[in-house]
Amino acid sequence: MDPMMQKWWCWLVEQCPLTLAPNLITISGLLVNIATSLLLVYYSPDAKQEVPRWACFLCALGLFLYQSLDAIDGKQARRTGTSSPLGELFDHGCDSLSTVFVSLGVACSVRLGTHPYWMFFQCMMAVTLFYCAHWQTYVSGTLRFGFVDVTEAQFGVIAIHLLSVIFGPSFWSLKGTSVLSPVVPLLFVLVPSVLIAWKSPYDIYLQNPTIYLLTFGCVSARVTNRLVVAHMTKSEMAYSDASLLGPALLFLNQYVNCPINENYLLYIVCIYVIYDLIKYCQEVCLEICHHLNISLFTIVPKRPASSTSSAAFEKNGSSKYMTRSKAKVKSN
The missing domain is CATH 1.20.120 (Four Helix Bundle (Hemerythrin (Met), subunit A))
Structure with a gap:
């Protein structure tokens, strides 16, 4: 989805003044993401209660703003000629912290706390995958992106929040x-x-x-x-x-x-x-x-009727027949 989003990101960075520091853009997006995620944690501290739909919408909006600001900080650095290793470290450091809050926010949105072990797996898997991506960078020297990667995952989380807005958090039970x-x-x-x-x-x-x-x-x-x-x-x-x-x-x-x-x-x-x-x-x-x-x-074959019951049935049946026969003879 990166090529599709480039037009939006290029337009957005053009709206930023040249005096705006790239690191300030990065930290602003992170603070918005943290604030909106903590809003869900406030309403559902154990990720079991239903959170307000408007809070899910704000969390989706906060993640979109973070994604947009995180995408333009490098563009702003190249635009202003202020690219440095510090900016790269600051960018990835904020991303590592954002991964934690995005995981917690989506867990609250879908009430994943009702299954705490799935919640543990989801949150730890997110930070592990982020670590593996940079482990690969450390070994190969290049940060590679797949066809489905960070941008697509972020839009997936945004879609989950929006579904919680439309159908309510109970939809994800x-x-x-x-x-x-x-x-x-x-x-x-x-x-x-x-x-x-x-x-x-x-x-x-x-x-x-x-x-x-x-x-x-x-x-x-x-x-x-x-x-x-x-x-x-x-x-x-x-x-x-x-x-x-x-x-x-x-x-x-x-x-x-x-x-x-x-x-x-x-x-x-x-x-x-x-x-x-x-x-x-x-x-x-x-x-x-x-x-x-x-x-x-x-x-399993059914058990046959007992001999006692059969004898009793025959006795009752024959006695009735004899009684009716005798009554018929007398009447004649």
Whole structure:
């Protein structure tokens, strides 16, 4: 999205006076981002309560302003002839701090605190990916950007905040019974399947089309089974699923420039998701069989009526018949 945003950034930097220091632009954007993120933390300190929709909107706006100011500080430095190593350090240092507050803000917006371990994973994964990006820079000497990178991730977070504004923070509850709640698990399958195939440096889909489709097909089948169980049991649809760890591993491997060969990793993930699907189906079927006291693949014959009951029935039936016969003879 960077080429698309360049026109906006170039126009914005032209509005800045030449006396405005680039570092002041950077720190101003960071302060706006921190303030709007802390607003969500104020209303939901444990990320469990619903935050006001207007606060989510301000957080989305604050992140957009931070993104814009962070993009023009380098342009302002080149424009004013004040580029220096200090500016680069100041820029990346502010980015590292912003990553923390963006993670906390989005966690509050989607009430991720209801699942604290997912919240821990999300926040720590964000700072880890940021560290890995600069680790790569340290080794290679170049800060590389992928097709889907920082700008796209920031717009993704902005979109999450705006969805919280439109539908309310409860829309992101990890368990939901609303009409839209089953859409989220489907997106967790479709979006990674497209991005991983698109960004793969080894053409992972074209090299292994059947294995690739089998892998994501099994993940989709697992999520679909969860939806069917939720419908049959009239229970909530859970967004989280163990099978999603497979696509997440492929996505993470691409993000750090594929230290593990994608083709080998795809086979490992394929085996994992097939095992996870079989394990889930087995557990669900056995649980239902145990609850209903039925067998899965055999029919248990019904117990025949006891001989005592049959004799009693025959006795009662014959006595009634004899009584009616005698009454008929007497009447004649």
